[in-house]
Amino acid sequence: MSPVVKLSNVHKYFGALKVLEGVSFEVERGGVAAVIGQSGSGKSTALRCINALETIQDGTIEVCGHAVGDPKLDRRALRQDVGIVFQSYNLFPHLTVEQNIMLAPTCVKSIGKSEARDLARDVLAQVGLSEKAQQYPEQLSGGQQQRVAIARSLAMQPKLMLFDEVTSALDPQLTGEVLKVMEDLARGGMTMILVTHEMAFARKVASQVIYMHKGQVWETGPGSMLDAPKTPELANFVGSGL
Amino acid sequence: MTYTFDFSALLPYWPDFLWGAVLTLQLSAVATVAGFIVGTLCAIGRADGSPVVKAIVAAYVEVIRNTPLLVQVFIIYFGIATLGIRVSANLAAMIALTVNVGAYTCEIVRAGLQSIHRSQVEAAECLGLSKPQIYWHVIVRPAIERVYPSLTSQYVLLMLASSITSQISAEELTAVANRIQSGTFRAFETYIVVGLIYLVLSFVMRGAFTAFAQAAFTRRRKLGTTL
Numbered sequence: 001m002s003p004v005v006k007l008s009n010v011h012k013y014f015g016a017l018k019v020l021e022g023v024s025f026e027v028e029r030g031g032v033a034a035v036i037g038q039s040g041s042g043k044s045t046a047l048r049c050i051n052a053l054e055t056i057q058d059g060t061i062e063v064c065g066h067a068v069g070d071p072k073l074d075r076r077a078l079r080q081d082v083g084i085v086f087q088s089y090n091l092f093p094h095l096t097v098e099q100n101i102m103l104a105p106t107c108v109k110s111i112g113k114s115e116a117r118d119l120a121r122d123v124l125a126q127v128g129l130s131e132k133a134q135q136y137p138e139q140l141s142g143g144q145q146q147r148v149a150i151a152r153s154l155a156m157q158p159k160l161m162l163f164d165e166v167t168s169a170l171d172p173q174l175t176g177e178v179l180k181v182m183e184d185l186a187r188g189g190m191t192m193i194l195v196t197h198e199m200a201f202a203r204k205v206a207s208q209v210i211y212m213h214k215g216q217v218w219e220t221g222p223g224s225m226l227d228a229p230k231t232p233e234l235a236n237f238v239g240s241g242l
Numbered sequence: 243m244t245y246t247f248d249f250s251a252l253l254p255y256w257p258d259f260l261w262g263a264v265l266t267l268q269l270s271a272v273a274t275v276a277g278f279i280v281g282t283l284c285a286i287g288r289a290d291g292s293p294v295v296k297a298i299v300a301a302y303v304e305v306i307r308n309t310p311l312l313v314q315v316f317i318i319y320f321g322i323a324t325l326g327i328r329v330s331a332n333l334a335a336m337i338a339l340t341v342n343v344g345a346y347t348c349e350i351v352r353a354g355l356q357s358i359h360r361s362q363v364e365a366a367e368c369l370g371l372s373k374p375q376i377y378w379h380v381i382v383r384p385a386i387e388r389v390y391p392s393l394t395s396q397y398v399l400l401m402l403a404s405s406i407t408s409q410i411s412a413e414e415l416t417a418v419a420n421r422i423q424s425g426t427f428r429a430f431e432t433y434i435v436v437g438l439i440y441l442v443l444s445f446v447m448r449g450a451f452t453a454f455a456q457a458a459f460t461r462r463r464k465l466g467t468t469l
Contacts, residue, residue, distance in 0.1 A: 090365035
């Protein structure tokens with residue numbers, strides 16, 4: 001079975017600043033990869049490269065059959081296969097929860113309003129927010145907004161979901177409710193890559209942990225590798241983190 | 243100093259006042275809608291166009307904002323005539339007001355566009371929306387909502403400034419007043435009446451803008467946020 005995501009020797013610079021220096025990893029269908037590492041280690045950038053939000057200078061990225069580094073890449077086609085959730089939610093403030101979710105299916109997939117509304121109902125139920133359909137984002141808590149953002153991505157029925165530090169702005173209780181949604185998704189067989197600082201969650205849910213350091217994949221393995229780090233950098237990182 | 247007001251001399255002219263007011267409103271309505279479209283397109287062009295488009299829009303905006311409206315009205319009225327095209331004074335006034343308010347709209351809307359955070363656009367891109375879809379749903383609509391109070395002031399100002407087009411004998415309210423006072427020799431009374439009519443028109447316009455906002459900006463209506 002070919003992997004859903006495959007990065008090979010990816011290099012990314014911001015001007016003179018090297019952010020990714022030969023990053024390679026792959027994620028199988030149904031796999032959950034947790035990317036961990038210090039701030040500035042390149043993990044968010046790696047995630048953004050997968051979705052073509054950043055262009056890479058060298059190497060190849062293959063995502064759901066799309067060659068992401070190719071200049072002829074059809075970004076809109078790629079993004080119909082890949083959902084992404086951001087730390088800052090990025091809900092559209094002038095639209096209701098339901099409208100936020102219905103926007104892309106009606107615009108991009110041209111499905112009818114009533115069908116889109118059914119879809120919104122389904123994904124809202126999935127994240128446990130059915131009763132919030134008619135509310136506006138500013139009326140919701142951070143955790144609820146983030147769950148709406150997840151639902152909005154799910155409504156496009158992606159093959160791969162990316163999560164970029166989605167709980168970093170939330171208190172422990174709100175973090176818990178978002179992580180629960182993500183855990184349910186993982187159990188449902190969704191292929192996921194998450195950049196996270198939630199070590200316990202990575203250990204429990206991830207099929208694969210990727211520790212990034214200085215723009216490289218420093219150490220990778222199953223969740224249990226966090227209990228027995230091979231490199232001193234990871235030992236130091238998890239030691240100070242827990 | 244004694245002055246005896248005599249408004250009765252103006253009474254026979256009430257239909258003229260009325261038609262002047264109607265034409266002023268018509269001019270303003272057309273220039274508002276057309277100027278809004280021109281200005282919004284220019285704002286998008288200035289924010290996101292090719293260097294050539296950006297330069298053209300910048301030149302248009304700077305020329306219009308730094309020359310008197312009266313001069314613009316004359317240039318457009320006589321300019322069109324020089325090209326051999328016959329247009330009525332009213333139509334020339336409409337064009338001139340549109341060109342003028344379009345430039346101001348451009349700057350106001352541009353401020354609105356710039357206030358939309360980049361992350362909103364990124365989220366929309368990641369959902370697969372096309373560029374026009376992103377502009378319409380994610381950028382322009384919330385941007386207009388944010389700058390709506392400035393736009394309202396600008397268009398009310400436009401309505402008041404339309405009095406200048408009396409200079410090319412567009413038959414709007416001020417032109418009507420000029421004609422009536424030269425017939426009645428009751429200049430003071432005439433312009434007091436006209437001033438009051440402009441005041442009423444301003445309130446009507448502001449009312450219309452508020453009503454539009456109530457209908458268009460659902461979130462503000464539902465959450466009770468003032469505009």
